[in-house]
Amino acid sequence: MNVRRLIPTAALAGAVALGATALTACSGAGATGSKDGKVGVTASFYPMQFLAEQIGKDHVKVDGLTKPGVEPHDLEITPKQTAQLGEADVVVYLKSLQPAVDKAVAQSGVKNIVDAATLTELEVHGSGHEHGAEEGHAEGEGHDHSHGEAGKDPHVWLDPSKYAEIAKGVGAALEKADPDHAADYRKNTDELVGKLTALDTEFKDGLQNTASKTFITTHSAFGYLAERYGLDQEAISGVDPESEPSPARMKELQGLAKQENVSTVFFETLASDKTARTLAADTGLKTDVLDPLEGITDKSQGADYFEVMRSNLKNLQKALGAK
Known part of the structure; x- marks a missing residue:
């Protein structure tokens, strides 16, 4: 595994401690992750952030853990980001894509956690022709072309149909976190799913x-x-x-x-x-x-x-x- 993807144990422990401090600083169950009264959503990387923004629109404030230009596989979690996780009303992430995020989310204590990997069926994919040590690959080079739980491929957002399934789950989570605006979330989810269905048709035809x-x-x-x-x-x-x-x-x-x-x-x-x-x-x-x-x-x-x-x-x- 690429060692750059791992965060040191000591750093993680410190980050978790800060996150716990941030949680206790909140004003109870009714606290939101945003000062302007919007639902505070923390998204692990762009595809999750895009869903939250498209479905939540004016009712949410979305923060992304992976900043533009950063390769998400290599993200390292800072103490500030872990604290940000702990303060969120909703966390949207994709388990197995970013190991550092998985650890931080597990320690965050957030009530509404959306794991996109549970919202659609993940599959095992190769890169076409499989190849092993007999072809000159040293053990540990990572040429099984899979990672995550049971070697399943996490890149589900590149299939518009599977991305639509995830969108429905994110919409349901926002409804649960903010029932006063449930009708808006359902409407926005339906619109997004419709656009993804149209995109799927474009790819099939094209x-x-x-x-x-x-x-x-x-x-x-x-x-x-x-x-x-x-x-x-x-x-x-x-x-x-x-x-x-x-x-x-x-x-x-x-x-x-x-x-x-x-x-x-x-x-x-x-x-x-x-x-x-x-x-x-x-x-x-x-x-x-x-x-x-x-x-x-x-x-x-x-x-x-x-x-x-x-x-x-x-x-x-x-x-x-x-x-």
Whole structure:
């Protein structure tokens, strides 16, 4: 496991202590995480933050633990952020994606905790062709392309249908936390689910007829998207976008690119594009962006989830030879 993803035990203990202090400072069960009377929501990273904002709208104040430009897998929790967690009315996170967040949430004492991983069925995905130590991978390199509970893939938000299931759960949690505005939360949830259903249709129609079904990307974040739309994902690295692929894996991908009529190697905005560009140069392929939507920055191909997903669709259509 990437050691950068772990927070030291002593630091975690101190952070939890601060969080507990923040909790006792609250004025009882009726306290809210926002001074202006809105429901205080703390979201672990962008896809969870986007749901809370779209469903809560004017009734919530949403704070994100993962700031723009930070790779969420590597997030380390500060004492201030743990205190922020303890003061929230609602916490929305995705268990198994960010180990540091999982630990802090478990210690937060917040009553309304929404774990997106319980709101839809998580699946185990590989990166296409599985490969092991016999191909030159040292044990512990992480080439099983899975993590989390029982090796299940947490990148569910890249499947609009599964993201819609999570949206419904977040909406229900906000209704419970703020029953006075339950009707608004239901209305906003229904609108968001409708938009996600329309996006799903766009992807189905847009990727139905393509010259190739295989795409190569930096890390294996697109298993749900590939499965939903009949594609094959081949990842350079595993779930850690910063891990270095072995020479054997790079050679394997070079052969696969020729065999499967692959035209493009995709990279992403929050991680290094070095390996993607190296592979593309070695195979004479193009490069383009396929964004796993773990965060939005000024480099993103869109301002929000829907805009970036439609950019992803356009880039996939171009790379796969959509007809």
